[in-house]
Amino acid sequence: MNKHQQEIAKAHSLINEKSRTVSQDDWRLHYHVMPEANWMNDPNGFCMWNGEYHLFYQHHPYSPEWGPMYWGHVKSKDLVHWERLPIALAPSESYDKDGCFSGSAIEKDGKLYLFYTGNQWTGPDQETDLKQVQCLAVSEDGIHFEKINENPVIDKAPDGDVHPFHFRDPKVWKKGDMYYCVLGSQTKNRMGQALLYQSSDLIHWEFVNILAKGQGNQGYMWECPDLFQLDDTDVLVMSPQGVHPEGDYYHNLHQSVAVMGHFHQDKGNFTSEKWQILDHGFDFYAPQTMLDEQGRRIVIAWMAMWESEMPEQKQDWAGAMTIPCILSIEKEKLRIDPIPELASLRYDPIRYQKLIVDQNKKLDGVHGDCLEMKVSIDAKEATKFGLNLRMNETGTERTNLTYYVDEEKIVLDRSKSGKGPGGVRKAPLALQNGKLQLHLFIDKSSVEIFMQNGEKVMSARIYPERDSTGIEFFSDAAIEMIQLEKWSLKQSV
Incomplete structure (x- = not known):
């Protein structure tokens, strides 16, 4: 057993010890x-291989806090039921010793092949004292991975206005006979940018060009860039750090955005x-995307945020992924819809039609902490209406979703959601012929809300008490x- 496999075995030993108690957490x-236990962040290596979906993720197996990064690994036949696989990557070599x-x-x-960033700390300041290189690991069975002897395959950032150390998160694809890779970066004066590389064999890489560069309030570092074509449009998805709030936008510590435009392959x-x-x-x-065998562009993201309070850490775990979603373009806007395969988990259906709601109303059978719900609402004369989710009997604990008709705005308020961070998030949203379409997923400590058939999405971790399972509708006039x-x-993980 080589050093890499020894580190993986050691990590599994600790995870196995903790997993039984962690699994009991509400x-x-x-x-x-x-x-299974301890820390998770970014999705990695999201792909199809031998007819199955594979998802890797940033993982610290020794603590529910962020630490030296490993790659956790799960696979699925349907993006719904996931099988845990052994840890795929562990820091074991000089070029990736710190993650x-x-x-x-x-x-x-x-x-x-897994294409990843090897990280080394060169001093006490993790913002300035680091060296990042790009590396490859390979597997014949899709489970056990070995780092190649030629690592690192990109051993330094290119010359020019490129920060020499912040240089990470390779996303690779093939077009024609060439492989391409986009990398997250920043300029020497800390403006976010993305870099483009190409290779004929995955091992020998040539810098092509600065793919795109930020300006104004577009962040100091572009993490996790992902470039792909959707219909006839090129899309750059990325996570810019350091974008300042603008009105109702950009109020998280860091953001995730899609930029539609045109990739000029000849110019890079x-x-x-x-x-x-x-x-x-x-x-x-x-967020990271992949193209599946049905031709769908699937996206999944880390359902958490840096420096956010995570109450589950006290139970020896932290972090989760969003549900997988399908990206599409309609009227030059990106739409996000939950995958239809999630319908395989449904049971105990409840249906209501043509129901008038005035002031506050609860409906028989409409409650729970693990559910899916679709609602179509005609606003009629109301100026304010919405739902309270995961509400207790007294209404003192609840996650509030309110639509303001005159402002054409929807507001998610988790200031009374239970433990964990509170806060309010707002999004512009127009009614469609006076109607609001909502598609909600609630799961123990999360809520994901899809609005107007994927036009807008709001995701949040919430930490209510076990008995906070009520759902209440409200309005200031009849809707x-x-x-x-x-x-x-049903449970699938």
């Missing part, structure tokens, strides 16, 4: 990918248009609930 999610940071996966010659640059926020809630970071469908959801 906040453990039922249909979202989580670590196997984020990256991606690609198939070549029947083997699965990307001309962009307007940024679009991917999620208007609290907890959505480092019509045109249709409501609610299902309890």
Whole structure:
């Protein structure tokens, strides 16, 4: 057993010790990918290989706090039911001794390659004292990975206006006979940018160009860039750090955005248009996409946020993934919809039609802490209406979603959601012919809300008491609930 495999075995020993007690926590999610124990952040290596979906993730197996990064690993046949696999990567070599940071996966010659950032701390300040290089590991069975002898395959940042140390998160793809890779970076004066590389064999890489560079209030570092084509549009998805709030936008510590534009392959640059926020809630970071065998562009993200309070850490775990979603473009805007496969978890359906709601109302059978719900509401004469989710009997604990008709704005308020961080997030949202369409997923300690058929999304971790399972509708004037469908959801993870 080489040093890499020894480090993986050591980590598994500790995870196995903790997993039994961790699994008893009331906040453990039922249909979202989580670590078996201890820390999780960014999704990595999201791909299809041999007809199955593989998802890797940043993982610290020794603590529920962030630490030297490993790659956890799960796989699925349907993006719903996930099987845990052994840890794929551990820091074991001089070039990655302080962490196997984020990256991606690609198939070549029947083997699965992981492309990741090797991190080394060179001093006490983690913002300035670091060296980052790009590395490869390979597997013949999609489970056990070995780092190649040629590592690091990119051993330094390119010359020019590129910060020499902050240089990470490779996302690789193939077009024609060439492999391409986009990397997160910043300028020497701390403006976010993305770099483009190309290779004929995955091992020997050539710097092509600065793909895109920020300006104004577009952040000091672009993490986890992902470039792909959707219909006839090129899309750059990334997580800019250091964007300052603008009105109702950019109130999380760091953001996740999509930029639509055009990738000029001959020049190696990307001309962009307007940024679009991917999620208007609290907890959505480092999204990564993949193209599946059905031709769908699937996205998944870390459902947490840096420096946010995570009450589950006291139970020896931290972090989760969002539900997988499908990206599409409609009227030059990106739409995000939950995958239809999640319907396989439904049971105990409840339905209501043409129901008038005035002031506050609870409905028989509409409650729970692990559910899916679709609601179509005609606002009629109301100026304010919405839902209280995960509410206790007295109403003192609740997660509040309110639509303001005159402002054309939706507001998610978790100031009374229970333990953990509070806060309010707002998003512009117009009614469609006077109607609001909501598609909600609640899971133990999370809520994900899709609005107007994927036009806007809000995701949040919440930490209510076990008995806070009520759902209440409210309005300042009569509204019509045109249709409501609610299902309890089975556990799949």
